[in-house]
Amino acid sequence: MRDKTKLGALTPLSSLKGVGPKLYDRLSAFGLTTVEDVLFHFPLRYQDRTRVTPISSLKEGLDAVVHGEVRLASVVPGRRPSLVVKVADTSGLLTLRFFHFRRAQVNQFKPGTPIALFGQARPGRQGGEMIHPEYRLGDGQGFLENALTPIYPTAEGLGQGLWRKLTDQALQILTNNPPADLLAPVQASSQNLSDAIRYLHRPPPDAPVDQIREWQHPAQQRLSLEELIAHHLSLQALRDKERALNAPLIESNPRLCNDFLSTLPFKPTQAQQRVIGEIMGDLSQQTPMLRLVQGDVGSGKTLVAAMSAVAAIASGYQVAMMAPTELLAEQHLRNFRGWLEPLGVKVAWLSGKVRGQARANTIDTIANGTAQLVVGTHALFQEGVIFNNLSLVIIDEQHRFGVHQRLALTEKASSAGYPHQLVLTATPIPRTLSMVAYADLDNSVIDELPPGRTPVKTSLVDSDRRQDVIRRVGLACREGRQAYWVCTLIEESDNLNAQAAEATAELLASELPDVNIGLIHGRLSSQEKEEVMIRFANGEVSLLVATTVIEVGVDVPNASLMIIENPERLGLAQLHQLRGRVGRGSTESFCVLLYQQPLSAIGRERLSVLRESNDGFFIAEEDLRLRGAGELLGTRQTGAATFRVAQLPEHEFLLDEVQEIAGKLLDQHPEVCDALIDRWTGERQAFARV
Ligand code: ADP
Ligand code: MG
Secondary structure (H helix, E strand, C coil): CCCHHHHHHHCEHHHCCCCCHHHHHHHHHCCCCEHHHHHCCCCCEEECCCCECCHHHCCCCCEEEEEEEEEEEEEECCCCCEEEEEEECCCCEEEEEECCCCHHHHHHCCCCCEEEEEEEEEEECCEEEEECCEEEECCCCCCCCCCCEEECCECCCCCHHHHHHHHHHHHHHHHHCCCCCCCCCCCCCCCCHHHHHHHHHCCCCCCCHHHHHCCCCHHHHHHHHHHHHHHHHHHHHHHHHHHCCCCCCCCCCHHHHHHHHHCCCCCCCHHHHHHHHHHHHHHCCCCCCEEEEEECCCCCHHHHHHHHHHHHHHCCCEEEEECCCHHHHHHHHHHHHHHHHHHCCCEEEECCCCCHHHHHHHHHHHHHCCCCEEEECHHHHCCCCCCCCEEEEEEECHHHCCHHHHHHHHHHCECCECCEEEEEECCCCCHHHHHHHCCCCEEEEECCCCCCCCCCEEEEEEHHHHHHHHHHHHHHHHCCCEEEEECCCCCCCHHHHHHHHHHHHHHHHHHCCCCCEEEECCCCCHHHHHHHHHHHHCCCCCEEEECHHHCCCCCCCCEEEEEEECHHHCCHHHHHHHHCCCCCCCCCCEEEEEECCCCCHHHHHHHHHHHHCCCHHHHHHHHHHHHCHHHHCCHHHHCCCCCCCCCCCCCHHHHHHHHHHHHHHHHHCHHHHHHHHHHHCCCCCCCECC
């Protein structure tokens, strides 16, 4: 018989009303199997539909209900026609914009018709506007609710209504069967756990909206504290587990290192030398290294990786180098071949696109140890790839990989032991975040750029002035400079992005017939990509139209001009990455952020950060401040778990307490630690932020 107090929380979801086998399977695929899992599936945010906001009091970026009357509706022609509707209340005038609409819809907006709206206002060309608001015609009363509306993180096909039903039932069960307060053994919580859970799912009608929006409500803080403790404990556990393993001993080999360095056209910077020293110190231990190397774009992380690889190979072991994209992996391959093959090192290549006999051959050389260095994408760590004596795994651009992907490495341990891990990231991680999200890694920072770099000059240009920009690019190319033209789309779709880049390349080709234009995007084969990159690298192509595939690590020092379209759609860290593709040589470099009007105040502030600063660490802090942790950790791309309640930097002030309580729990109540980790981190997949 189960412990009575846990009965309700641990009841399987299949016993809830409306959860049939199909739905149960879907939910459990996301890691939700019990009532407790639903209780801890918290709203991401809330909509305030509790009151009507006068048009004149609308605040940028905040959801609001508006009641008014249609004044005017018209279709604005253009490349992409839009439906514009003017709505008035007694306080002012608001513009609605619809980019997707049917003709029949236009006629519904008859002047004088009462209209209720729900949406987010932003500043437009003529006063405030809402893009695609929810609306109801003939009804000046709609959309009002008496409490904040919770919006749950979700996945396709699981609507908000479903989450409401599930949480309704779970909250009912909670009343008689509260989940255990796991912090109780070391800390008397100021907030009762069940009350806090209930509050977040169903804020009462009088809830302090602003406080909740700013994540400062005591209920949010109570749960955030617990969540941060759980994350801290899970990283600690991971680290302890890894540290208990045996790793191959790699001796530093000064002669070989010097041989290698003497082949380079430059000397390592002080910072590179220091970090190499830190790595060598780790490698000569018999516990596995777990080290994160942070260095701004262009700081020379590749060299640091190569030195580590040389040391491991000299000790008779294999090294794997993994990059998040084919393009970047291919570039590493070229670099490492150029650097290491002259020293007699055998370098192999493995990506998802290596198939058939070629794959079989490569896998053989990895298994029998002929391949000393294997460069590739995550295909390196798929089943069937068996290393002979892997000693060191180098992972470039960590923010693209989740902890779980990193853990897949443990399976590649051989008789040589568990491999050392070196993780490189060009997206500096703000200290707050690294304490929470990377607490399992030691840190090295390359805080110096190689000499002779001139900072990139960045400007913000309205896309109305596209023609000027094209002219400027043409002039630069004719003077022998090289440029990137980066196309971005919101959709994370290779196809659409590729189409956008193709269209832009065509346009630029017709405007600049005398300029050699290349095109690169994710739909090209790796061979095609490599060909284009080589032609760009050797100057045959002067203007490279690209998608964000070039974001990470691409290195063509002669390129000194970059145009980024729709920069407002990207995060600052990502923009900084992109911009890092220029300014790598000694010529003065420029980056033009070709933004689309209207730009919100926050949007402008964000882009200005980039204009003012070339310092990746500063930019990352600002990105965190303006966007929040989930986005920064790149959870969208990786699907890695993100926080459910905790917010950074808003809850930074909890971190000391987090460490203190976690320490006490580990010492005095280790049995609670597992329960906490399970409750908050589990095997849960990320849900989309909506
Ligand atoms: P990132 O840290 O962004 O990965 P890379 O490793 O690609 O940077 O290095 C950027 C460029 O700087 C490369 O062309 C590399 O060869 C060069 N580089 C690296 N270290 C030095 C150094 N110590 N002095 C001069 N150039 C260097
Ligand atoms: Mg790099």
